[in-house]
Amino acid sequence: MNLFIVEDSVLIQKRLIRFVEEIPGMHVVGVSGDIATAFDGVLNSDTDAMILDLQLGEDNGLDLLKNIKQNKPAVKIVVLTNHSTEDNRVHALRAGADGFLDKSTDFALIPDFLHRWQDTNSPNHIN
Numbered sequence: 001m002n003l004f005i006v007e008d009s010v011l012i013q014k015r016l017i018r019f020v021e022e023i024p025g026m027h028v029v030g031v032s033g034d035i036a037t038a039f040d041g042v043l044n045s046d047t048d049a050m051i052l053d054l055q056l057g058e059d060n061g062l063d064l065l066k067n068i069k070q071n072k073p074a075v076k077i078v079v080l081t082n083h084s085t086e087d088n089r090v091h092a093l094r095a096g097a098d099g100f101l102d103k104s105t106d107f108a109l110i111p112d113f114l115h116r117w118q119d120t121n122s123p124n125h126i127n
Helices: 008-021 035-043 061-071 086-096 103-121
Strands: 002-006 029-032 047-050 076-081 099-102
Touching: 002 061, 008 029, 008 103, 029 035, 035 061, 047 061, 047 099, 061 086, 061 099, 061 103, 076 086, 076 103, 086 099, 099 103
Parallel strands: 002 029, 002 047, 047 076, 076 099
Antiparallel strands: none
16 A cells, blocks of 8 residues: 655654554555645555645645545545644544544554555455
8 A cells, every 4th residue: 555645744754654664565655745736746656645734834724635535535634733622533534534633642653544544455355
């Protein structure tokens, strides 16, 4: 499974990459800290899933989420944010997010999301 990370903190990017590298069959195909580069990267790669921060400098990750879901609806997206208000959660899920996590309390749940998505993309998966 190919994963794209959209996060503007280099420290968190590195932590996410470490998580992903521990999951057999999971590959990071791109990392970006801004919306424009991320959008181009996802469209021009074989991305299956994405971890997305909502606050990317002056940009809002919800815009990227909507654009990715319109152009590549099969891409699974989990929002990972420090701005985990109920309002942001509702907006993200309505925009098509497949999950919503708080960076400060839910970071350790990321591998669980990725494992589940990897299992559903497996050729042996039965719906």
